[in-house]
Structure formats: C-alpha cells, structure tokens
Amino acid sequence: MTDQLLSQKNILLCITGGIAAYKAADLCSKLVQAGAHVDVVMTEAATRFVAPLTFSALSGRAARVDMWTEAGGQPIPHVQMAAAADLVIVAPLSANTLAKLALGLADNLLTSTLLATHVPWVLAPAMESHMWSNAITQAHATSLAARGALLVGPGEGRLASGALGVGRMAEPVEILAAARAVFARGGPLAGRHVVVTAGGTQEPLDPVRYITNASSGKMGVALAEVARDLGADVTLVHAPLAMPVPYGVDGVRVYTARQMCDAVLDRLPQTEILIGAAAVADFRPAEAASQKIKKTPGQEALTVRLVRNPDILGEVATRRAQTGLPAVVVGFAAETQDLLANAAAKLAAKRLDIIVANDVTEPGSGFGADDNRVTLLFADGRQEALPLMGKREVAWRVLQAAAALGGRTRQEAEAS
Numbered sequence: 001m002t003d004q005l006l007s008q009k010n011i012l013l014c015i016t017g018g019i020a021a022y023k024a025a026d027l028c029s030k031l032v033q034a035g036a037h038v039d040v041v042m043t044e045a046a047t048r049f050v051a052p053l054t055f056s057a058l059s060g061r062a063a064r065v066d067m068w069t070e071a072g073g074q075p076i077p078h079v080q081m082a083a084a085a086d087l088v089i090v091a092p093l094s095a096n097t098l099a100k101l102a103l104g105l106a107d108n109l110l111t112s113t114l115l116a117t118h119v120p121w122v123l124a125p126a127m128e129s130h131m132w133s134n135a136i137t138q139a140h141a142t143s144l145a146a147r148g149a150l151l152v153g154p155g156e157g158r159l160a161s162g163a164l165g166v167g168r169m170a171e172p173v174e175i176l177a178a179a180r181a182v183f184a185r186g187g188p189l190a191g192r193h194v195v196v197t198a199g200g201t202q203e204p205l206d207p208v209r210y211i212t213n214a215s216s217g218k219m220g221v222a223l224a225e226v227a228r229d230l231g232a233d234v235t236l237v238h239a240p241l242a243m244p245v246p247y248g249v250d251g252v253r254v255y256t257a258r259q260m261c262d263a264v265l266d267r268l269p270q271t272e273i274l275i276g277a278a279a280v281a282d283f284r285p286a287e288a289a290s291q292k293i294k295k296t297p298g299q300e301a302l303t304v305r306l307v308r309n310p311d312i313l314g315e316v317a318t319r320r321a322q323t324g325l326p327a328v329v330v331g332f333a334a335e336t337q338d339l340l341a342n343a344a345a346k347l348a349a350k351r352l353d354i355i356v357a358n359d360v361t362e363p364g365s366g367f368g369a370d371d372n373r374v375t376l377l378f379a380d381g382r383q384e385a386l387p388l389m390g391k392r393e394v395a396w397r398v399l400q401a402a403a404a405l406g407g408r409t410r411q412e413a414e415a416s
C-alpha cells in the first residue's frame, strides 16, 4: 500500500557522529521504500562510523558532507537543500550538534543547512546517559522542543560504552512514525479524539490462569496508527498486545472486560470516534480463586461458573443517547457463520454507525493474521465488501468511512 504521508515528500536526513549512525542506514532505506525523496547530509564525525557511499546507494542521491565542494551544479548547497526539504530528520543527533542547533550555530554543512530550513525538525538524540542528563544538554533539548522541534527518544538500553542507561537512539520505526505524525498535522481527523480498543481481554480463573481468545491486537493497533496518521489524538485501550503501542498513541493497558469498559467509559466525554476492535470476553469466571487451583487425586472434571461481562458498546450506546458523544461508533463482528446477518443484528443491538463484519474462518484473515477480509455495514443499510487486504489498509477504509460520517465534535456536544 502507498504510504499516503511520506510518498513524494522531500526528506533531509541529517546524520551526526555516533555509533547509532549505522541505524540511520535502515531509516534511510525505510524512507525510500515509503516513496520519499531523501537527501542525506552528514557531519565529518558521522563519516567515521558509516561511509557516505552507503547513504548515496540507499537514497540514490549523493550524500553530502562538505560545505565547500560544489556538487551537481549546486553552488550554495545548504540554501538549495534547505529550500527543497519538506521535513528534516536528524538521526542520530549528538550532544555536540544538539547544542549547536539550539544556539543557532552554522559551522558545517549540516548545521548551516538546518539553520536555513523553515520546515519541522524531527530530532533523534543519541549519546551517553551522562551527556543526555547533563543540565546543559537538557536545557538545549527543552529550548529546541519549545521552538517546535519534535524530539523522539532517546530510549533506555545498552549504550556504546556497554553501560545501560538513557541515551539510546529511538528505533527507525519510531522515527518514521514521528515523521508521519508531523505530516499528519492538519489531516482530516486533526483535532478529533479517537479511541480504539484492541486485543483479547483476559478473565482470571486463579493467579496464574485466565480465559482469553486468539486476538493479537494487530487490527486495533493498525486502526490507532492510521487514526494518528490522519491527524487525530488517539487513545488505544488495549488488552496485552503482541506488539508495542505505536509512537504518538496514548496507550491504556487493561486486562479484563470490566477494566476495558471502565477505561472506555471514563474517556467517553472526550471521545469523538470510538472503534471497538477488541475481542471482549462476554463471560468471566464468577469467582477468581485467590490461590492456584489444584487438582485432587481422582478428580476428572472441574466446573467453572461463568457470569456475563458488561457489553462495552452497549453501555456506550446508552450514554451516547444522552450526550451525543461519541459522534461516531464503529464495532467489529468476528463471525464463524451467517456473517452478514449476525453482523447486522449486532449493528442494530449495539446502535452502531458502522460494523465491520469479519469472517474469521477465512484462511489468512482475522485473528492473528496480517491481513483481513471484511464487509462494512452501515446503519443506513449500505454495505461495502472489501477484498483481502493488509490490516493497515482495512484501517484506512474503516477510518475514512467513519470520518465521512462526520458527526458532532466535543465542542458542539458541550455547547448543546
């Protein structure tokens, strides 16, 4: 699927001296694969870690280091590269260059070019913990953030010295997500708050066992990512996931259906679009044993009494009838038979605007898969059957459909 946000964008990828420079090669490759045009500028120190040739080969454009070497008919390279850029990424950003950028110094091609830009900066600092925690570095980082730079990381982990601490460069996927988040500003869902539920709830039997289902959370995570990419403020209320919460998304971890219900209802006054992709247990053990359940000699069976869990989307419908929020509610229906009839019944019972009917018996689709085949059923009777496609693409279709329904914003609901 084309990367709607990065395709055809001109990215100025700046690399400073640090061992994490090797990860910048992966970042460069990912940007190019996403369809971006990438110009690379390196400091002299960066070339000690990775050769400019690596980036020239990956980007298909000559990586630049020297201020004074005329190349490609560009007599003033820093001005031309700055003017062409839609976004600057500095990864890794050393303590030295971070300080220079904060102070507006322009003593090499990289710093001169950045000073000449008028586009957002995504900065991925990478340095030893003590350099990062130094009050001078912190003051410079705060000053850059206050001027609009988006700082990604640094994270905690193993550093070049072998020590463990904060200072590790953010992973290329996080930096890529930050770049997407910048281009998403002003997108069709800008200023809207979207809440997505994801994963399979866990209902405890005892301290070490629980009843759950096969949901990985991939569908919900894809929805959260795409909502973020459309400019929304996104909260992901999730049961344990097989992957991290995406960059820029506010993750709320829960385990049980009741916890998920509370987390969703607490946020309802701020929610404009709610998408329930979680596989929520309809029943839970009536009592969770306080100690591990033991088998006894000769015991052939164990009976567990289950009681109903709250219907989260049902509760939402009741509150929505009074407040008008969320403006749009989308549910999913995972079915093994009578797909459309069962989904239509849930659409009506839960008073949804859209239900995404998911035949989970289809090979390569549904629980745990990377792809999904779904049919969108709308409250007004429309239906849209989609072919098998990646979950991210399904998410685009679902969010486009939700955005097209519009609905009241929080401000409009509060004013009425």
Ligand code: PMT
Pocket (backbone or CB within 6 Å): 197, 199, 214, 215, 216, 217, 218, 219, 220, 257, 276, 277, 278, 279, 280, 281, 282, 309, 310, 311, 312, 313, 314, 330, 331, 332, 333, 334, 335, 346, 358, 360, 366, 367, 368, 369
């Ligand atoms: O997580 P993945 O591995 O990527 O798999 C994705 C998925 C198959 C889980 C997802 O695409 C999906 O279909 N999610 C809904 C799963 C489901 O169990 O649906 P349901 O038919 O039981 O519930 C219907 C709707 O009501 C759902 O939106 C559900 O979140 C919601 N619900 C269900 C029960 C309950 N007590 N409260 C609810 O709000």
